[in-house]
Amino acid sequence: MLKDRLGFHCHSLKHIEHGVLGNSLNRGEFFNFSPEDIAELKKELLKNGLFRSIHAPLVKLDWYPDPPTWSFLCDVDEDSRNRTFKMVTETLAHAEDIGAEYIIVHFPIPCTDFSGESEPKLESIAWKSCDQLAELSMKRNVSIHIEGLGNSPYLNNGFLIQALEQYPLRYCFDTGHMNLASHVNEFDLYEFAEEIAPFVGSMHLWNTRGAEDYLTFRHIAVHPSQDPEEGWADIKRLLEILQPTYPVIFESPASYPEALGNHDYQDGVKWVKEILETLS
16 A cells, blocks of 8 residues: 555654654654663554664664764775674664664765775775675665765766665665765766666655755755756656655655745645555
8 A cells, every 4th residue: 555655754753643643654764763762662663553664773872973874884994884884783683673674774875084095995895885784684684775875976887786786785765865966976867766766675755956955954845846947856757767666755854944935744745645646
């Protein structure tokens, strides 16, 4: 059912009520909860019978750099990479505990310490991280979906497709991050979507016109008023290209920026439902 595939990104208990249940959805993607809220989260999942996934990490970690969405899997420094793998390993254990279908891990991403390093060495490090992610996924029997972001060269230089062709990893297509990346890396967003489509296992829905929007508003809820001619990602076109039969997660606040029109974000949820219903 469509409502079982559609879900909301939740990083606190109130998001379950407002984002998931408030939009008559049956799925949540859970991220960075306070340790003291995990027991209550499990109760809510059971009570409401929600389908669930995790955006790593599930539990807020006092030893991991802030923001916790940052990943160091392309870094030269082995200790930094190991720190991220430790976080991913803990997240996989939580996925088993709460019955999550998959976890999201940011990769490939920009390297933070690439100065003076050769491209072959950097790419070798990225391949090694692929090996380790695949090994962890198979060992724990939990699917890992990799989400590329930023100005990583590995999004559109052939690396990503090669990796997905040979590893038991799926891609999380994030509409906002891919729109930003297409601007920075100068590739066609819709051609990219067509190429990556066979390997996509989940989607994140939010929007932006570019870096200035992102710095000011971060994740903006998708809405039918967003004109692609103004730089917004064409959400309808992306959904038509990707034809998702997998989880689609609204990854934005349950609100819309006042400076951009203060629209009702729920109109965007309804709009996406209508688009997906026509594709079924």
